Amino acid sequence: MKKLLLSALVCAAVSASPAMAEDTIKLKVIGQPLATGLIQKNKEQPFFETLAEKTGLPLKVNYKPLDTTGIKDVEQLRVLKSGMFDLVSLRMSQISRDEPTILGLDLVGLSPDFAQGRKVADAYKETVDERLQERFNTKLLGVWPFGPQVMFCNHPIESLEDVKGLKVRVYDQNLAQFVESVGGIPVPIGFGDVHQSLALGVIECAITGPSSANSAGWPEVTTHVLPLGFQMALNGYGINLNAWNKLTPDQQVTLQSAFDGLVDEIWTYSEELFEDAGRCNVGGEPCTTGTKFDLVEVPVTEKDLSIVANTVKEVSFPTWAEVCNKTNPECASDWKRDVGAIAGM
Template sequence: MPMRPLAKPFSKPFAAAFVLALATVLALPAAQAQDRIKLKAIGQPLATGLIQKNKEQPFFENFAARTGLPIDVDYKPIDTLGIKDTEQLRVMKAGLFDIVSLRVSQNSRDEPTILGLDLVGAAPDYATGRKVAKAYFDTVDARLQQQFNVKLLGVWPFGPQILFCKKPIASLADIKGMKVRVYDQNLAKFIEMVGGTPVPVSFADTHQSLSLGVVDCAITGPSSANSAGWPEVTTHQLAIGFQMALNGYGMTMKSWNALKPDQQAKLKAAFDGLTEEVWKYSEELFRDALNCNAGKDPCTTGKKFKLVDVPVTPADLELVRGAVGKVSLPVWAEVCDKSNPGCSKGWQATVAPVLGLK
């Protein structure tokens, strides 16, 4: 039987090309994995409740699907990180995180300009809150970029911040002489004007402070209060909105600039979608939680309690609305203009016309 001739060996150039092609194919999964962007995000505290749980966290956990970008986010609520919610901007400036769910009031000591989003009396309802957020967005974005290298991607509300008390009240005037939990200087000055004693207490510590009598009353949104069990240690709720508790999403300019223009557009569109969802959801929660706290129906999002619903009087409404000109704007302007000359003029030019203020 004749022997078959041996196959010719590959030429050296062909062999080299084959090995290179094979290596390329084998490396594809690794290369694709390396192409994915990994970002670290600070979220709202777990204790704040349903917006964090049902809107924010799912968005970040499904970030690639929601944005259409090869980005994976390591999302951590701030109360699991050992970082204070007053330190968010400092942490972002240091480059320790890429994205932040920014607590506006809590970080206003580091950057007073941002509190212009949420002056006491300026946004007592959702419709006004939207107008204020839109009017002041570019001002806040520019300031955060300048001072902290953080780009503002969206603004959204927890909703009207109302009063909870463990002593009987019939109107705002009844908090005279009472200790009231507050979360920023603007609100503190208003409580002083009404005759109360403002006491700064973190959200996480408020339930215990009410229970122990450290404070007699406390201010937050009705849904957050329900989630944190405040109605267990209070008896009355007065549903008048002092502030809208506007918050924002920010991203370090380093991470933002690392994206291509089309990726930036997709990312911004995704955050626009998220913030619009939260605006609508927040309003649903607000109305439902008021019912839950007072033991009324419908109550679908929280636990039923038995708080007394204190009627909001025209005099109380006028007191809160008048706070902008009398207290919150002058107090804030003095502080803000010191660190950011022209700060209050910027607000007067953008937000004041929306509110019908001269």
């Protein structure tokens, strides 16, 4: 009788424990939109398609790019929290509407280059992770960049000052505040709708990375590019905690290690794409990853650089902190603790 009781207890314990190594682990994954270009195509999708093989984990991954799902990027955290998908390639600026703390990763003027962007991401990602776990039942697996976001216009400009009075596509409130501060008219438009909006004259300018713009054909409907970095366009990977907790501790370590490797790879690849696409867009050589266009490259002036450098203290941090502290009272103080020294504050 005692043996039967012991056997039953062991079976019950096993059934309540995380997934054993031989169990199939199903992951429903949302990736970056196809329209965003080469990082999605050459790094992200192949990673998920070969994840089981590379890690040795018993995974069955169902990967879908965001723009094939009918789900909007601003809904990603809600989708993760609900468990509709297990893992999502998070578009940080867009989901910051649901969790303003996230935008502290990428305030306008905070990260003019990749080196600064990596420092900020590494310093602040744990704070973001804690907030996502607390409010959205989501663990942050890593943060990576599309690279410095620059301005494309179908209207002749010679400096940042010439944006005054022009309608400029933006993708988050922090960037909108900055565009307003230099006299532009911010217009929030999803990435997939920008090409048509530029072609129809709904907007005169739009901001994104050189590689994404090249892949989406923005140079077909613009004439000038101002290669002044406003934001780093950080993105990340989030996994629903219920899915994460089904893994054994060893499986969690293996999966996290795989994402660490992917993130490092994308940081390097993103910088290569940024430099190459920047040349492609203005007809330069070498141009190996994109389509060659003939945009006018607007020289970046010292005044332009100064305006963006001062933006963190004067515009982007104060306006963001006011909004963020309303939902997260420790928001500004946590950011200063983690990032203040890096930002020169």
